[in-house]
Amino acid sequence: MKSRLGNLRLYKFDVASESDVGVIIITYPSGLSVIEKIQLTRYTGRRRRRGSKAGLSKSFLDKVHWSFMEQQYSNIDNQISDYIVSNFCFKDLDIVPPACPVLVFHFHTRFSEQDHVPEDNITSIARAVLSTLRVRDSVLSVEDALTKCVPIAPPTTEIVDCYQGSELCCLCGKGYPKEDEIVHKTRCNHIFHATCISRYLLRTPQCPICSVHLPPVDIRTLLFS
Ligand SMILES: [Zn+2]
Ligand SMILES: [Zn+2]
Structure with a gap:
């Protein structure tokens, strides 16, 4: 049975002590969820040279591939990394502020x-x-966590599930x-194959x-606005 990417929703979770991470949750039709903690940055421990561009962190993409390769859902990891590469930009995130x-x-x-x-x-969520x-931080209750989890708007393109058009x-x-293949809708409401x-x-x-200009969204914009 073929499974495919159906949708993506983005959230911001406000926990200062885990500042270098993102979380990927993949929900499968069986009800199963895979949850991975990921490092959003290519942390080098020292400041980038002026003018250099970090681009998309390779370790981030490797982690996406590695995490989902083993699942029996063959092409999902490619769809996810295609989506992330074309929608998000990780530049200037080599060093994450506290x-x-x-x-x-x-x-x-x-x-x-x-x-x-x-x-x-x-x-x-x-x-x-x-x-x-919780591996490192066990002080937050679910009630506290709920107030810290905020939905944010989709970036440059949006995954449109079950699209049919002539x-x-x-x-x-x-x-x-x-x-x-999945279908993407741009911010300007145009439809293309993903x-x-x-x-x-x-x-x-x-x-x-x-x-219309459709640059990848800088992750900092999502995190700090
Ligand atoms: Zn357009
Ligand atoms: Zn096409």
């Missing part, structure tokens, strides 16, 4: 023939993040949906249809 919130990426997956992904239950962070993707000239728009945005950070 009291930086944790970023929570909650990816939902579903079987190809299922219609939709469930709504997030914020309590279970808070609980999952808490149990992941138009063609202007980048490859093919229709929707191809069975194991792989087509991800590759395009890496080279040219603007919408192929309306030319």
Whole structure:
């Protein structure tokens, strides 16, 4: 049975003592969740040279691949890293300031023939993040955690689940949906195959249809605004 990426929701979790991490939660259709604590930075212990660009942390992507390779959900990890690479920018995050919130990426997956992904239950998100962070920090209760977990808006593109339309993707000239491909909607409301728009945005950070500027979102913007 084929499973595919259905959706992503982003949260900010305000815990100062775990400032160098993000959390990835992947919810599978079986009800199973995989939760991984990840380092969001390429921490070198010293300040970057002026003008150098950290780009996307390789260790972050390696961790994504490594974590989900073993699951029996073959191409999910590629879909996730494509999404992250084209939507987020990690530059200037080599050194994370103290009291930086944790970023929570909650990816939902579903079987190809299922219609939709469930709504997030914020309590279970808070609980999952808490149990992941609790390794070093055991002072927070679930009630406290709930007040510290805030949904944030989707970045440059959004995963559109179960999209059906008669138009063609202007980048490859093919229709929707191809069975194991997901569809992305840009902030300017244009639809493309996920792989087509991800590759395009890496080279040219603007919408192929309306030319609106679509740069990857700097992680700092999400964390500190
Ligand atoms: Zn396409
Ligand atoms: Zn557009």
